[in-house]
Amino acid sequence: MCGMSVDVGGLLLDTVPFARTLGIVFDTVADGHAVCHVPDRPDLHNHVAGPHAGVLFTLAESASGAAVLSALGDQLSRAVPLPTTATIAYRKVALGEVRAEARLLASREEVVARLDAGERPEFDVAVELTNADGTVVSTLTVTWTLRPNRPTSP
Incomplete structure (x- = not known):
């Protein structure tokens, strides 16, 4: 993060309690790329003994x-x-x-330039979900925006 040493996974787990509830573990996070996993837990299963679709979606998101x-x-x-x-x-x-492995499909420079121009940038993140054996089980595209903060009145 531009020379900043921040535990992004820890920050996300602190600010999004639901991710903590599912037991999501962040393995690597850097430069627009993130890898995390969710342990196999019977209480998170669906009717075919795999993680519920909501678990997969939350992991990817x-x-x-x-x-x-x-x-x-x-x-x-x-x-x-x-x-x-x-x-x-x-x-x-x-x-x-x-x-889950996610990567930003836009460059940081492009997104910041649009923010600098007073726009509300939108950009995609591609995510691939794999089983322990490497089989791709789901793919996602998540579109994100940066909503500029409203100026605070004096």
Whole structure:
């Protein structure tokens, strides 16, 4: 994060309690890229003994948020990152521990330039979810925006 040493995964788990509830673990987060996983827990299963679709979505959305924060976290003083749309494809039945890998599809410079120009930038993050054996079980595209903070009145 531009020379800042911030534990993005820790920050996300502190600010998004639901991610903590699911037991999401952040493995690596840096430069618009994030990898995290959710342990296999029976209380998170669906009717076919794999993680529920809501678990998969939350894992992927959390990875995308961490990727955004790793690239744009230094902009938090002037804008709040928010997901606007997400498209998920469930490709195979997920079983066991599931891993999410997210990467920002826009350059940091492009997003900051649009913010500097007074725009509300929108940009995509691609996420791939895999089983322990590396099989792709779901893919997502999450569109994020940076909503500029309203100026505070004196």
